[in-house]
Amino acid sequence: MRLNKPLTLAISALLLGSSFVSAAPLETIDMQTYIAQSPTDADYQQIDWISVQDIAKQLPAKPIHVGLDIDDTMLFSSPVFYYGKQKYSPNSYDYLKNQDFWNEASTGLDQYSIPKQAALDVVNMHLKRGDTVYFVTGRWAPEGKETLTTEIRELFPEQYRDQIQPVVFAGGLEKEKQLKAADITVFYGDSDADITSAQHVGAKGIRFLRNAQSTYTPMPQAGKYGEPVLINSNY
Template sequence: MRYLQILNFTLLLTLIACAVPENTRQLEPQVGKLKVGFDIDDTVLFSRDNFLLAPHMSDDPDHLDYGWVNLHDSLHSVIIEPVAELIGYLRAHGHTIYFITARPGINGEAVARHLSRELNFPVVVDENLFFSPKEREPETGHKFTTKHKRISSLGLHIFYGDSDTDIIAASIAGVRAVRVVRDPRSVEAYSRNYFGDTRGEPKSRAPFSEREYQKFISGGVGPFGETIYPIFSSGPDSTQVLKP
C-alpha cells in the first residue's frame, strides 16, 4: 500500500513537472531583452512631403494613393536622425525593433527596402514591418487604430509614435507609450492629429492650444500620461533631441 502511495505521489510530481513549465515559461520574464515598436510617419520618417505630393483617389482628403506613397519614400521622405540613432543604440544592446504603420500595405516592400537602406539592417514585411490600417466603426463612422492588436501579438514592451492614436494603441495593449514630438512643419500640416489642433480655435475634438502643447513637451508628459521624447527640428538636417 505504501509503495502504491509513493508511486501515486511520484506520478503526481511528474505530471506537475510536465504541466507547470508551459505556464511559467510565459510568465517568466526574458533576460532584459526588449521588443521595441516604432510608428513610421513622423516617428522614423519625416514624410510630410511624400504625403503632400501623393495623388488622391477621391475628393476625400484622407483618400490618398498609398501605393504611390509607399513607392516614393526614397524620393520624398527623410529619416529622423535622433530616432535612427535610438534604434541603432537599442539594436547594439541586443533589443529587437519592430515597425507598425497605419499605412495600407500596398507596395509595402518598397517601404521595407527604404527603411533597410536608411537604418542599415534588414526590414522585412510581416517579420519586423507591419501594416495596420485604421478601421471605421460602422455605427459612428469614427476611424480607430488597429495597431494595438499587432502590439499585443508581438508582445512589445515599448511603443514609440507621434500621434494620439499611437499612444491610444499602446495604452490598449498595456504597453509603455512614448510620444515622439513631431516636426513643427508636420504639426502645421497635420495639427488636428497632434494633441488635437494646437494651431486652431479650441473645440471639443481639439481643446489644446499651442501654449498647452509646449507645456506638455517641457513637462515630459503628454495628455494621455505618455512619456515625451522631445525631438525638436527646424529642418531635415538639423533634427536633434532637446537636452534638459
Template sequence: MLMNFRISALLITGALFTLSFPIYSEAREGATLEQLTHQAAIHWVSVQQLETALTDKKPVNVGFDIDDTLLYSSPAFFYGKNKFSPDSMNFLKNKMFWNELSSKGWDEFSVPKQSGRELIEMHLRHGDNIYFITGRPAPEGAKEDLTEIIQRDFSIPVGKLNKVIYAGTSRNAKVGYIRKNHITVFYGDSDSDILDARKAGATGIRVLRPLLSTNTPFPVNGSLGEEVVANSQY
C-alpha cells in the first residue's frame, strides 16, 4: 500500500510539473547576451566603423592595454591570489607575484579575447604600428614571456611585433609611454586607460571588461564620453 502511494505521488508531481512548465514549440522573443550588453545609450562603435574611419589615412601608432583588454587573464590572477594571499588582495603588492605572473607561463591560462583579435587584425591590415602597454610591473631577474604569448595568440608577424611595455602600477603610469611612442589611439578597459590616453594627447577607446573578470568593481563604460567597442567583453 505504501509503495502504491509513493508511485501515485510521483505521478501526480510529474503531472503538476508538466502543467506548470509547458514546452513551447513556437519561437519566443528573447535576447542574446550581446543584445543585452548593447542596450545602454552610450557611444558604441564597431570594429568595422573604426576601420572605415581609418580609410585613406596614413598608418598610425596604436596602443593596447593587456589585462581584460586583450586577454581574459583572471585565471592567472586567481591562481596568484590563492598562492600568495588567499584571504586578501595583498598579492598585488608582492613582487614575487608580479615576477612569476609574467615569466613563469601563467598567461598560458589567460584566454585571448576575440574582440582583441579583430581589433589587431584590423590595425595590421591598415599597416599601423601596434604597442602593448600593461599596468603590470616588469619581472625582475627573469625573462618576461608575455610578449611571446601575445605574438602567438594574436598572430602578429615578427616584423610588426613590439615588445610589451611594463608601465607598472603607479598613477598615470602609461602616460609617458603613450606620448613617447607617439600613440594616437589607445584601447583599454579601465578608466585610467582612457584618462592616461587623453593626458598623453591620444584618443582613448573603451574595451569592455569580461563579465567573469576578477578585477572589480567594474568601470562605468561610456561615463567619460569615450567611444566603446561593441561586444568587446569577449
C-alpha cells in the first residue's frame, strides 16, 4: 500500500512524539486535584451552612481569641499519618501510641501536608481583624523541637505572624481545658470532639468538613450538634 505524503508525515510525527513520551520522566501526583474529590453540598442535608463572610459579620467589633484544630482543619495532613502507619504499625493504629512517630510528625513531616484553602481564608480574615489565633491539636508533643508552629506561621503574611500563638499540643486529652485557658470565643474543627469541646466552654464551634481522602475515618456527621458548617471547607 502506498501512503500519501501527508499521511506519512502524520505517522512520522506520531512515532516521534511517542519516543519523547517514553523518554520523559514520570510526572508527580497532583495532590490538589486528588483531594478535591470530596463530598458536595448535596451530600449533606439540613445543615446551617456558613461562609467566611457570614462569620466576619457575626463577630464582635473588638479583637477576640479564636482557635483552630490542625489535622483535617488547617492541614490536609493524611500524608503524615499514612507515613507513620506504614512505618510503625502497618496492620494497626498502634503507631498513634508510639512516641517515635510523634517525634517525627511535628518536626518536619508537615512539609508534605497541604494547607486547606478554607482554613487559609478563615485565618486571614481573623488576622486582619486583629484577632489572636491559637492552633490546638490532639497530637502528642514531640520530644524534639517542634516545627509545626513555624510551618503554620509561614503560610500567612509576615506582618500578622505574631498574632499566631505557638501550637498547643493537647496530647490526646480533651481540648476543653486548652480552649478555656486561651479564652477562645470561636473554635473551628472537623471532629465531633472539636465541636463539643467548644460548646462545653461556651465558645462557638464551627465545623470544617473532612476531606473524602482523609485517613481519619469514619467521617463525622456535619451539623450533628446544631453547629454551623463552613462552606467548601473540605478543601
